[in-house]
Amino acid sequence: MSDTSLTIRRFADLANPTRFLALSARLLPWICWLTAALFGLGLFYALTSAGDYQQGETVRIMYVHVPSAWLAMMTYMVMTLSALGTLVWRHPLADVSARAAMPIGAAFTALALVTGSLWGKPMWGAWWVWDARLTSFFILFLMYLGLIALNRALEDPTRAARLSAILILLGFINIPIIKFSVDWWNTLHQPASVLRMGGSAIDGEFLRPLLLMAGAFTCLFLALHLGAMRNEILRRRVAALRRQAARGALTAGGPA
C-alpha cells in the first residue's frame, strides 16, 4: 500500500482499519503528552487553589468527581453514536469503538460514584442516599456492567456488536434522565452550576482547575479509547491469522 492511500480525506476513509491504525499511531503520542500536561496543570491548580469557606478542603474532591461524571456520560454518548454507526451505516470501526469504550465508561462511572460517596459523607452525612441523580447514575453503572457481561458472553464479534448496539440505544433513555434529574426531582444533589443560562455560578478560583481537569479527563478518555481500539483491531487480526494458520495446517496435513 503506497503512502498516499493512507491519507484520510473523509470520515468514511476511517473505515479502513489500516488507515485508522496509521493515523492513530501518529496521534496517540501527542494526545498522551497533552493528557500529561493538562493533568499536571490541573492538579497543580486543584491542589493550590483556596479551599471553600464552607466545605474546606473537601471541595477538591469536585475536581475529580465532576469531570469523571461528565466523562461517564460522554462515553455513553460516544457509544450511542458508535451503535448508530453499527446499525445504520455498518461502519466497520463503529463496533470496535463501542466495545473499546465500555470498560472505560464503566471505570469513569465507578470513579464518579466512589468520589461522590467520599464527598457525600462529610457534606451530607451519609455515604449514599437514594437521590434521583445518584440513582440514575447508579443505573448507568449497571447498564455498563450489563453491556460488558453481554459482550463477554458472545463469541462472534459482529453479532456481539449488533446486539450490544441495540441495547446501547435502548439504554440511551437514561442519559437525559441523568442530566435533568436534578431539575425534575429537586432533591439533595445540587443542580447544574457550570453550564447554565446567565453564566456559571462557580467562582473563577474553582472554575479554572475544574475546566483544566475536565480537559485532562477528556484527553485521557481519547488516549485510552484510541489505545483500546488499536488493541481490539490488532486482537481481531491475530485471531483471524490464527484461524488462517490453523486452516492452512489442516489442508496441508490432511491430504498428505
Place this chain on the structure above:
Amino acid sequence: MRRLLLRDLALAFRAGGGGLTGLLFFLAVVAIVPFGIGPDVKLLARIGPAILWIGALLAALLGLDRLFQAEREDGTLDLLMMQETPLSLIVLVKCMAHWVSSGLILALSVPVFGLLLNLGPLAIGATMLTLFVGTPALTLIGAGAAAVTVALPRGGLLVSVLVLPLAIPVLIFGVSATQAAIEAPAAFLTPFLILIALNLLFAVLGPLAAATALRSLED
C-alpha cells in the same frame, strides 16, 4: 395474530407452562418477606405494596428468557420471521400473551396476597391498578433483552442483569403511585400518568428492539 396469541396462552397455561409457576413464585416471595423482616403488622402494611411490586418484577423476569427460546429451538421462530406481518407486531403479540400469563394474573391475585401482608382495601385496589398498568412495560422491556440473549446457552441470568436497570423507573413510579394513592396529600395522578407513559414508550421501543435483535441473529 389471534391464533398466535391463543397458541401462546395455551402453551403458558397447560401443563408445564410457565404461567402458574410465576404465580407460585410470587406467592413464595410474598411469604418469605415476613420471615425476613419479622411479622410486624404495621410495618408490613406500610411496605406491602412495594413488596408486591418487587415480587411482580421478579416473577415477570422468571419466564422472560423462555419468551423466544423455545420457538428458536423447534424452528417456529424462523417460520414466524418469514411471515408477511412485521416481526415487531409478532413480538408485540407474544408480549401480550406473556403479560396475560404473568402480569395480569399477578395483578388479579393481589387481593389474596394483600391479605397476607395486612393491606387495606384501598391499598389493595391501588396496587392492583398500578400493577395492571405497569407490568406490561416490564414484559416489553424484557422482550428486548430476551431477544438479545436468545442465542446464548445461559441467557436467563443475563436477561435479569439487562432488564433490571431499565425496569427500575417502572418500579419507582409504580410504587410511588401506589403510595400516593394510600397517603392522601401526595398527588396520585402524576406518577400514575408517568407509569402509563413509560408503558407506551416501551410498547414502541421494546418490540422494535426485539425484532431488530432477532433479525440480526439470522444474518
